[in-house]
Amino acid sequence: MTPALEMEVPEVRPATGSTVTRSERLRSIVDSHLDFLGRSLRRLGVAEPAVEDAAQQALMVLARRIDDVPEGKEQAFLFGTALRVASDYRKKQNRSPERADSEALESRASPDLSPEQLLDGARARALLDVVLDEMPVELRSIFILYELEDMTMAAIAEVVDLPPGTVASRLRRARATFEATVSRLRRRGRSR
Amino acid sequence: MKELRPLKDSSRSAASRALLHAARRDALPEGARARAIGALGIGTGVAAAGAATTTAAKASTVLLAKWIAIGAVGAVTAAASVGYVVPYVVHRATAQAASIHEPPIVAAVGAAPPIRTLPAHVAVASVDTIPLPPAPVQAFAPVEPSRPKDPQIAFVRAPPTAATPVKSKPTEDTTLAASSSAPESPPASAASERPDSLSIQLETLSRVRGALSGHDASHALVLLDAFAQRNPSSSLAEEATVLRVEALSGAGRATEARALAESFSARHPASPYLDRVRQAMQSP
Numbered sequence: 001m002t003p004a005l006e007m008e009v010p011e012v013r014p015a016t017g018s019t020v021t022r023s024e025r026l027r028s029i030v031d032s033h034l035d036f037l038g039r040s041l042r043r044l045g046v047a048e049p050a051v052e053d054a055a056q057q058a059l060m061v062l063a064r065r066i067d068d069v070p071e072g073k074e075q076a077f078l079f080g081t082a083l084r085v086a087s088d089y090r091k092k093q094n095r096s097p098e099r100a101d102s103e104a105l106e107s108r109a110s111p112d113l114s115p116e117q118l119l120d121g122a123r124a125r126a127l128l129d130v131v132l133d134e135m136p137v138e139l140r141s142i143f144i145l146y147e148l149e150d151m152t153m154a155a156i157a158e159v160v161d162l163p164p165g166t167v168a169s170r171l172r173r174a175r176a177t178f179e180a181t182v183s184r185l186r187r188r189g190r191s192r
Numbered sequence: 193m194k195e196l197r198p199l200k201d202s203s204r205s206a207a208s209r210a211l212l213h214a215a216r217r218d219a220l221p222e223g224a225r226a227r228a229i230g231a232l233g234i235g236t237g238v239a240a241a242g243a244a245t246t247t248a249a250k251a252s253t254v255l256l257a258k259w260i261a262i263g264a265v266g267a268v269t270a271a272a273s274v275g276y277v278v279p280y281v282v283h284r285a286t287a288q289a290a291s292i293h294e295p296p297i298v299a300a301v302g303a304a305p306p307i308r309t310l311p312a313h314v315a316v317a318s319v320d321t322i323p324l325p326p327a328p329v330q331a332f333a334p335v336e337p338s339r340p341k342d343p344q345i346a347f348v349r350a351p352p353t354a355a356t357p358v359k360s361k362p363t364e365d366t367t368l369a370a371s372s373s374a375p376e377s378p379p380a381s382a383a384s385e386r387p388d389s390l391s392i393q394l395e396t397l398s399r400v401r402g403a404l405s406g407h408d409a410s411h412a413l414v415l416l417d418a419f420a421q422r423n424p425s426s427s428l429a430e431e432a433t434v435l436r437v438e439a440l441s442g443a444g445r446a447t448e449a450r451a452l453a454e455s456f457s458a459r460h461p462a463s464p465y466l467d468r469v470r471q472a473m474q475s476p
Contacts, residue, residue, distance in 0.1 A: 023234040038220035056231045121394040124214035148215045182208045
């Protein structure tokens with residue numbers, strides 16, 4: 001076991017007055033946000049087989065910085081970390097494309113959005129990756145939180161630490177980009 | 193701030209809707225929580241570990257079958273899903289974590305209530321036939337719009353209430369489609385049963401496609417009838433109708449196929465499936 005994992009658990013006393021150990025707080029965050037973290041990583045471009053490792057990386061960062069994370073900002077911290085983990089992942093994938101998810105690669109080769117492709121759940125999911133990859137990350141992050149995570153714009157503003165007006169305008173741009181990409185791929189599929 | 197209707201429900205493009213619905217499959221593999229707890233070295237709490245094991249064991253039978261079916265897990269993960277920790281994951285993640293930049297800490301916004309402890313998958317497992325990724329609307333309580341600044345609230349858009357059901361009645365597609373080949377189908381039982389989860393719906397339509405490619409149009413129609421009956425307001429109704437046109441055509445029921453194709457074209461003039469429907473009519 002590496003030294004980093006032998007975590008001492010000194011007690012911290014937050015403003016609420018209750019006694020919460022560092023371990024208890026970490027466990028609570030895992031309980032509350034691990035699923036969100038995993039979904040976010042996946043939708044930010046991490047291939048399915050790599051998502052669990054990526055989630056553990058993000059949690060390790062959280063564990064090291066736990067005392068700096070204000071209560072109520074855990075989800076925002078994890079999403080910020082997920083953005084960086086996913087960015088590193090995508091860079092690595094670009095350097096070694098042979099490691100990329102084969103389903104996604106295959107879809108990239110023929111993203112024709114035919115009914116057959118859309119009716120195949122796994123294929124449709126891989127095609128969603130292709131469409132999302134067309135978006136700049138600042139639009140993609142807002143898009144996935146709103147469209148796939150069902151968060152309100154106010155909540156997203158908290159998570160990404162942006163003014164609500166910026167979130168709203170980026171969301172509109174992201175939706176337009178998404179629809180335009182889907183439409184383009186459809187046309188391409190028909191012309192084949 | 194005016195919330196927009198999500199594209200997965202409101203987009204005029206069936207392709208957009210299908211792609212966005214496909215993201216409902218997104219979820220960590222079973223047992224990921226237990227492994228994460230182990231990786232963080234905080235797994236000594238008896239209550240937490242016990243809860244994780246129990247929950248994992250409850251859902252593991254169905255979920256593991258699903259994951260193994262798509263080749264995502266092997267025996268190692270299967271063992272871990274009932275509470276064991278896989279040491280190599282810990283070391284690998286630790287090494288990688290060292291290379292990750294850390295995000296800036298944003299300022300706290302006011303005092304927050306204690307953190308919610310939430311075994312989200314418990315609620316989800318009881319809702320769906322096969323547990324899908326925990327949807328936020330199920331994982332968190334609906335939020336009062338009057339408290340938008342509370343930093344602890346998950347700010348999830350409230351699901352449609354009972355007073356305003358989004359999909360309370362069958363769509364034209366499924367109603368017409370079902371009646372075109374199975375007018376005797378009793379609609380009452382469909383309304384009383386819970387619709388299939390999206391993954392099961394996709395699987396059913398996949399079987400329909402299999403039947404069609406095996407030139408077994410009558411079996412495809414049986415599957416489609418069952419699909420329409422169980423899922424009167426499916427988001428895949430358009431796709432089901434397209435398959436039904438092909439099945440009717442393949443079964444030699446050209447008149448019904450043509451009627452369904454024409455009504456489909458009239459109702460969905462911008463559908464990406466129009467070409468496909470026309471093609472089915474041209475090749476009886």
